[in-house]
Amino acid sequence: MRKHIVAGNWKMNTTVPEGVELAKAVVAKAAEVPSDVKLIIAPPFTHLAPVAEVVKGTAVGLSAQNCADKTKGAYTGEVSVDMLKSVSCEYTILGHSERRQYYGETDAKLVEKIHLALAAGLSPIFCIGENLDEREAGKHFDVVTEQIKNVLYTLTPEEMANVIVAYEPVWAIGTGKTATAEQAQEIHACCRKVLAEKFGALAEEITILYGGSCKPSNAKELFAQPDIDGGLIGGAALKAEDFIGIATSF
Numbered sequence: 001m002r003k004h005i006v007a008g009n010w011k012m013n014t015t016v017p018e019g020v021e022l023a024k025a026v027v028a029k030a031a032e033v034p035s036d037v038k039l040i041i042a043p044p045f046t047h048l049a050p051v052a053e054v055v056k057g058t059a060v061g062l063s064a065q066n067c068a069d070k071t072k073g074a075y076t077g078e079v080s081v082d083m084l085k086s087v088s089c090e091y092t093i094l095g096h097s098e099r100r101q102y103y104g105e106t107d108a109k110l111v112e113k114i115h116l117a118l119a120a121g122l123s124p125i126f127c128i129g130e131n132l133d134e135r136e137a138g139k140h141f142d143v144v145t146e147q148i149k150n151v152l153y154t155l156t157p158e159e160m161a162n163v164i165v166a167y168e169p170v171w172a173i174g175t176g177k178t179a180t181a182e183q184a185q186e187i188h189a190c191c192r193k194v195l196a197e198k199f200g201a202l203a204e205e206i207t208i209l210y211g212g213s214c215k216p217s218n219a220k221e222l223f224a225q226p227d228i229d230g231g232l233i234g235g236a237a238l239k240a241e242d243f244i245g246i247a248t249s250f
């Protein structure tokens with residue numbers, strides 16, 4: 001039985017006091033969520049330490065949105081995996097399309113990051129997905145296959161067992177356009193097949209999330225698909241009620 005996960009990616013939203021309030025609201029409503037659904041929140045770096053205090057001792061997990069590709073030293077503006085661990089982070093998003101698109105994150109950089117994150121004991125939420133041009137050219141299966149092979153094929157099965165995959169079609173992120181449940185399912189099934197080619201039966205255990213304009217009104221249909229194990233939620237994670245509404249959609 002795969003883990004169901006609903007993770008909230010707050011991106012560059014909320015001040016620290018607002019983020020602490022949002023985390024408290026999520027914790028207050030977390031009891032509404034079935035116990036087999038893991039809730040994770042990913043606030044900005046500045047919020048992690050105070051939000052860690054809010055989620056401490058609760059079932060809500062704490063994630064970063066990124067980490068450095070170096071361990072320590074003269075890398076101005078970067079945040080290391082050890083720093084994340086020191087504020088009780090358990091997860092980090094890696095390879096989000098906004099990082100790939102706006103900050104030049106390449107698969108080669110992501111290989112560095114995912115190995116550091118895993119070595120530090122963080123579980124990466126590794127994002128993949130095609131953009132609109134790639135989708136329209138019918139290349140979506142090839143794009144995700146290559147992203148998986150370039151990065152996840154460098155892991156051992158023991159390492160892979162700690163990775164969460166998130167399929168996020170770039171054309172659906174923040175656009176209000178959701179992939180249909182069928183479109184999402186066929187890509188999720190493809191990802192699982194590509195993972196199985198390298199990792200065998202372990203692929204059946206890997207949680208694969210859908211992301212891209214996921215909201216309470218469409219989560220149920222998406223989560224009903226056999227290979228969709230939850231969601232990576234952006235906009236709708238900024239309201240505790242919507243976030244919890246999504247997490248109660250299994």
Ligand code: PGA
Pocket residue numbers: 009168172173174175176211212213214232233234235236
């Ligand atoms: P969205 O973002 O839900 O606002 O589309 C999802 C994501 O980028 O993780």
